[in-house]
Amino acid sequence: MGVVHIVGGGMAGLSAAVELAGTASVVVYEAGIACGGRARSYFDRKLGCRIDNGNHLLLSANEGVFRYLGLIGAEKTLTGPGSPIFPYFDLEADLAWTLRLSRGRVPFWALPGGARVPGMRLSELGALFALLQAGDDAVVADCLRPGQLARRLLEPFAVSVLNTTCAEGSARLLGNVVRRSLMQGGMACRPWFPAIGLSESLVDPALAHLSLMRADVRTRTRVSGLEVEHGSVQALLLGDERVAIGPEDRVILAVPPGVAESLLASHWADFTVPDAFESILNVHYRLPAPVDVRGVLAQTRLVGLVGGIAEWVFVKGDVLSVTVSAANRYLDRDMDTLGHSIWGEVRRAVGPTVAGGLPETAPAMRVVVEKRATFAATPAQERRRPALRTPFGNLVLAGDWTATGLPATLEGAIGSGVEAARAIL
Ligand SMILES: Cc1cc2nc3c(=O)[nH]c(=O)nc-3n(C[C@H](O)[C@H](O)[C@H](O)COP(=O)(O)OP(=O)(O)OC[C@H]3O[C@@H](n4cnc5c(N)ncnc54)[C@H](O)[C@@H]3O)c2cc1C
16 A cells, blocks of 8 residues: 555544554644644643643543554543542532442442432433434434433433534434443443543644654645545645645545535535534633542542533643533623633532632633534434545545544544544555
8 A cells, every 4th residue: 555645633533543554654634733633732821731622521432532542552541430420510409419320231320229310210211212212303302301310411411422402412323322331331431531631642642653653744734625536536735735646545534524525525516514513612710729629529520510501520630621512502602701600600519529618709711612613413414424435536534523423522533533544444
């Protein structure tokens, strides 16, 4: 095989590169100043520390991510309680509880007397089977049954996983995640997140591995066009530079959907990509000293919130980071005011477990709005996702927006990179 040209150094592109390096000559072209795409860390001047563009939560069920971490030698860079434990706080009811899933497949946790969702009824579990059998057009709300299991667990889970509201989110896509996680038992649902940062876990070790394998990773290198003739890509255009694609070479296009469309639309009339997006909002609060949390939070460093704006609070040393998914609904708000309101929620949920409590007014904060965080995981958008194979003999697609069967997640992105590499090999 000749050279494999990978356009895009996000998780899909890096995963394809890791898969191929050692077997083929690999060149990665990344438009940005650094690799990582939507999963990256950077130094924030206002807070005076490194932060992630967005908190990323993984489950043990994300086998593709763990395999990737194994290949780049970064399995130990994640942190988590090692058990399927999730502390929650209901802001409307002023109620804290801890969900402890049974380790095996039988959901003993859901029985009365188990560490279950307060107020839930066993019959509400039927929603999971409805999700598993959902048709293409069903939305999550069609499958849920009214009750506390839905309000306190399944709705927040759906919004986090799909980054789309339950009224619009695809039940089929959520069912695919439920099949791989909850239905496999608690051990598949152990939560993980990067101990230091996204780049330290997912990007820097991959770049070190690629350098060892003599792959060429070119940042600040935007592919501005493709020359396509006789059913295959003949050249990549990098502004004034033209990179010829030889007969043995291959191209993996691992860019966001809008970029893929602009590069391919004139060559491929039937090409469709997702064209509706949802935002994710993160607020990072920097405290004067590391937060000394007690109780179960000391174990999980993560708490789920119900009945407010925030969904997850991550405890990362002296930074408390909050995630708000499906955040298009908040985009017309003043972000500073929103950040202060969310601090009120954090204080109520986390404050009682912190030695010395949390300050009444919000500390230094950074609100990060990723407007196109993911495609909107609706049934209509699902139909627009293309397969990785294209009509062009030497070109395959990768990215969380291709038809992976999963929502836009690290697992989908990394899996798509692996599939693209395998298609080439
Ligand atoms: C705030 C936020 C929170 C999230 N939380 C989670 C979570 O908790 N769990 C989870 O699993 N997933 C989460 N995700 C989703 C996850 O980050 C994405 O699914 C994944 O990073 C997508 O990777 P990708 O490679 O498909 O796309 P991208 O990351 O978009 O990568 C595409 C790359 O292509 C580059 N590029 C673009 N145009 C060109 C060009 N013309 N030439 C060369 N390069 C180009 C871009 O700069 C980028 O680096 C979250 C995403 C966000 C934004």
